Every structure is written in C-alpha cells, then in structure tokens.
Amino acid sequence: MKRLLFIDDDVDFLESNRLYFSRKNYEVFCVNKPKDAILLLSSTSMDCIILDIDMPDITGFEVCQKIRRVSGIPIIFLSGVSDTKTRIASFQAGGDDFLAKPYDILELELRIEARIRKNEKVFFTDVMRFGNLSIDENLRMITYKERIGEFSALQFDIIAFLARNPGKVFSYEQLYDQIWKEPIVKSRHNLQVAVANVRQKLSQLCDGKQYIRTVTRKGYYFIPDESQVSQSEE
Numbered sequence: 001m002k003r004l005l006f007i008d009d010d011v012d013f014l015e016s017n018r019l020y021f022s023r024k025n026y027e028v029f030c031v032n033k034p035k036d037a038i039l040l041l042s043s044t045s046m047d048c049i050i051l052d053i054d055m056p057d058i059t060g061f062e063v064c065q066k067i068r069r070v071s072g073i074p075i076i077f078l079s080g081v082s083d084t085k086t087r088i089a090s091f092q093a094g095g096d097d098f099l100a101k102p103y104d105i106l107e108l109e110l111r112i113e114a115r116i117r118k119n120e121k122v123f124f125t126d127v128m129r130f131g132n133l134s135i136d137e138n139l140r141m142i143t144y145k146e147r148i149g150e151f152s153a154l155q156f157d158i159i160a161f162l163a164r165n166p167g168k169v170f171s172y173e174q175l176y177d178q179i180w181k182e183p184i185v186k187s188r189h190n191l192q193v194a195v196a197n198v199r200q201k202l203s204q205l206c207d208g209k210q211y212i213r214t215v216t217r218k219g220y221y222f223i224p225d226e227s228q229v230s231q232s233e234e
Helices: 011-023 034-041 060-068 084-092 105-119 153-163 172-180 188-205
Strands: 003-007 027-031 048-052 075-079 097-100 127-130 133-136 141-144 212-215 219-222
Touching: 003 011, 003 034, 011 027, 011 105, 027 034, 034 060, 048 060, 048 105, 060 075, 060 084, 075 084, 075 105, 084 097, 097 105, 127 153, 133 153, 141 188, 153 172, 153 188, 153 219, 172 188, 172 219, 188 212
Parallel strands: 003 027, 003 048, 048 075, 075 097
Antiparallel strands: 127 133, 133 141, 212 219
C-alpha cells in the first residue's frame, strides 16, 4: 500500500483528501503543522507528499527544502496562488509538481500516480551489459562470463539500482529512499552490511573485480568499465 502525506493547515481539506485517497487504497497521513510533518518523516517512509505553500510559522517552500536535504520523495505543491512567480519558486525549492487550488481531485490523483511511477525506476533498460557482466531486470538475473550469480531480491535491487546510474555516488539516505523505503535512522548499519555482502558476492562472481565502490562517509557508486576496476578501496 502506497503512503501519502498531506501537509496543510486547512483541517477540512485534509479530511476530504484522507477520505478520498483512503478509498483508493492509499495509506494516508494528514498533518496540519509543518513541524509535526518533519517529525513524522523522521520515523515513517512516504511515497508522495502533497504540500500546501501558505501556512503559518513556516512556508511550504521551507518545508520542502528541509525534506530535500535528506530525501528525494516526490513533492507536489498545492496553492491558491498560481502566478508564474509562485510556480517557479515551488520548483526552485525542490518540488516535483504544482497544482493550483481549487483543483479536480481526479487530476491530483493522476499526478500523484505519475510522480510515484517516475520515482520507482521507470527508465531502466531490460538488460544492462558491462563487458562480461550482464544484469537482466526482466529475469532478475546477474551473469558473468555465462556464470549465474545467486543474489537475494534485495541484493539484486542494490546492484541494479547502482548499475542504472554508473559513476554516480549515492548516499546512504538516497539508497534507503530508493530501495528500502524505510527511515534510515533505524538501520544504517543494516544498509552497510547489505552492501558489503553484495560487493563480496559480486566480486566472487566476477573473478575478483569490484564493480561497486565505497566512498568514505559519502556512499557507494558503480564502475561500468572493467578496465578501471580494481580491488582497492576509495
């Protein structure tokens, strides 16, 4: 079940959306105080956030900026003000979409669905090949020189996600957001252990080559070119 978080100081607005999206099989969280939303996000993962701009104490822009420091969760801004300046500011703050009030509830639903789909790895190829290494996302199979590796579902997801973005360093928080969908505050050690196991098993399959590298205190990245792969650590 996908999780939605509505942040708005209008209690009636929150309740109407809670009822509608609950009937659409979403798990809906509603918060009318931005500070409570930040606290909730530290312990509960979400698939999409619907955020009002004009609120007391702190604006939606400021809330969005705080969220963006730790998460890439899709954020849709809602506002009664729809001028160009406000729309531009919403994207500059880190928002993914903007919808002016009043709006059609079906349009909001479709925008939410689209943003969640886009966040769920919609632009990968079926088979990724890096020299002798092949990663088949349809069969969920990893092979090297025709040898088939044995990886758990989570281990495959880690390898495939990093391989879809070769050379890009992903922080612990970003990997959690994309793969685990859980708050990182609970299990950073679990992530480090999981990636260590993945690197060991992938190295054993690939004749000692290290396709996944560690950047100390920053995260992990994938090296696509075998000629650049070594067993040394960053």
